[in-house]
Amino acid sequence: MTFEEAKKKLEANGQMHVLKYYDELSDAEKAALLQQIDETDFEVLKNAKNLGHGSERGKFEPLACMQLSEIEKRKDEFNKIGTKAIQQGKVAACLLAGGMGTRLGSDDPKGMYNIGLTKEVFIFQRIIENLLDVVNATGSWIHLFIMTSEKNHEKTVNFLTEKNFFGYKADKVTFFKQDMAPASDYEGKVYMEEKGRISTSPNGNAGWFSSMIKAGLDKTLHAEGIEWVNIFAVDNVLQRIADPCFVGATIAQKAEVGAKVVKKNAPDEGVGVMCLEDGKPSIVEYYELTQEMMDAKDEAGDPAYNYGVILNYLFNVPALERIAKNELPLHVVEKKIPFINDNGELVKPETPNGCKFEQLVLDMIHELDSCVPYEVVREKEFAPIKNKTGKDSVESARELCKKNNIEL
Ligand code: UTP
Numbered sequence: 001m002t003f004e005e006a007k008k009k010l011e012a013n014g015q016m017h018v019l020k021y022y023d024e025l026s027d028a029e030k031a032a033l034l035q036q037i038d039e040t041d042f043e044v045l046k047n048a049k050n051l052g053h054g055s056e057r058g059k060f061e062p063l064a065c066m067q068l069s070e071i072e073k074r075k076d077e078f079n080k081i082g083t084k085a086i087q088q089g090k091v092a093a094c095l096l097a098g099g100m101g102t103r104l105g106s107d108d109p110k111g112m113y114n115i116g117l118t119k120e121v122f123i124f125q126r127i128i129e130n131l132l133d134v135v136n137a138t139g140s141w142i143h144l145f146i147m148t149s150e151k152n153h154e155k156t157v158n159f160l161t162e163k164n165f166f167g168y169k170a171d172k173v174t175f176f177k178q179d180m181a182p183a184s185d186y187e188g189k190v191y192m193e194e195k196g197r198i199s200t201s202p203n204g205n206a207g208w209f210s211s212m213i214k215a216g217l218d219k220t221l222h223a224e225g226i227e228w229v230n231i232f233a234v235d236n237v238l239q240r241i242a243d244p245c246f247v248g249a250t251i252a253q254k255a256e257v258g259a260k261v262v263k264k265n266a267p268d269e270g271v272g273v274m275c276l277e278d279g280k281p282s283i284v285e286y287y288e289l290t291q292e293m294m295d296a297k298d299e300a301g302d303p304a305y306n307y308g309v310i311l312n313y314l315f316n317v318p319a320l321e322r323i324a325k326n327e328l329p330l331h332v333v334e335k336k337i338p339f340i341n342d343n344g345e346l347v348k349p350e351t352p353n354g355c356k357f358e359q360l361v362l363d364m365i366h367e368l369d370s371c372v373p374y375e376v377v378r379e380k381e382f383a384p385i386k387n388k389t390g391k392d393s394v395e396s397a398r399e400l401c402k403k404n405n406i407e408l
Pocket of ligand 1: 096097098099100101102103104110147178201202203204205232233234235311358386
């Protein structure tokens with residue numbers, strides 16, 4: 001894109017400040033900025049005005065969960081089906097590690113965080129050890145895809161390579177980068193993270209499948225006969241991945257997606273809850289639960305909206321391909337965004353100062369026709385690390401690891 005074309009595009013989108021320091025840039029920096037302007041979708045910034053206004057939701061109804069008692073009764077059947085699918089190479093795992101982990105506040109990718117006390121135990125290590133349990137039990141390697149972002153790709157790849165993938169087979173690991181979206185102030189004006197670079201951030205965890213396709217990895221899925229992909233968050237150090245029983249249950253129920261869920265510890269706990277929305281699987285956020293929904297009971301007299309998602313889903317590949325072209329809603333999230341101020345200095349704000357634009361996995365689920373919410377025991381499978389201390393923190397995850405006899 002030429003300078004004149006870039007100027008035109010910026011003018012049309014009210015973003016002329018992007019060129020404020022253009023004359024100070026080197027030729028290479030100028031070329032890089034023009035390219036970034038060319039590639040940036042400024043349309044998404046119009047959504048800044050939607051901050052704080054959730055999108056219109058449909059009619060919610062409870063979605064029955066497959067509870068521990070039923071899983072226990074059918075565990076041999078499920079394990080057999082899941083193990084067979086894994087041994088036939090039909091199951092892959094996909095680690096969502098493109099997030100910025102701002103709440104944890106480390107400059108490194110979240111997976112590089114060491115939660116060990118007497119020895120090094122990295123988050124990535126815990127995850128790979130969990131997956132290795134299944135590899136050892138089934139005698140089959142599971143293709144592990146790892147989604148990074150432009151911001152943390154190099155560090156992630158170098159770290160895992162240096163650590164020999166913590167014992168995972170290197171040719172069974174494939175990295176891919178997710179797409180980025182511009183970040184802006186509350187008026188939708190992009191921030192600059194350098195004098196010659198528009199501030200960007202990863203476009204949300206629903207970016208995983210389209211980014212996989214962009215990287216040509218749908219061809220890998222086909223070539224290897226992969227029919228199911230278990231996506232999971234980087235920060236839950238206890239979760240089971242490609243868990244044969246979960247895989248088997250989802251296949252046995254002929255569902256398009258399986259979702260691991262935990263029983264909520266209070267009606268108003270801050271987790272998203274599996275439900276039906278206009279007859280299709282969906283997730284209702286905790287702040288959208290009305291008192292009536294919190295009081296609603298199922299046939300057994302238990303709370304009807306009682307199971308929270310833990311960002312561990314098993315997606316059917318043909319179903320994903322069917323919905324791949326559907327446009328997902330954009331969520332506007334308020335975040336702290338470092339930026340170059342009017343004096344040309346980099347500012348790292350202490351409080352949120354603008355918007356990022358993300359697509360979320362929960363909207364992918366709503367595009368599908370059927371879902372099995374599959375209950376897991378919270379203390380055994382849910383130890384998310386979002387913060388340094390307090391709720392969902394390094395401290396709370398360490399406690400849970402201790403309870404599960406994991407040496408730290
Ligand atoms: P979170 O919603 O906890 O976001 O991500 P985060 O970026 O890691 O952390 P904060 O909010 O800045 O503190 C849940 C999971 O989704 C992944 C994260 O890496 C994590 O595994 N994720 C999130 C992506 O892969 N890409 C994204 O764009 C956002």
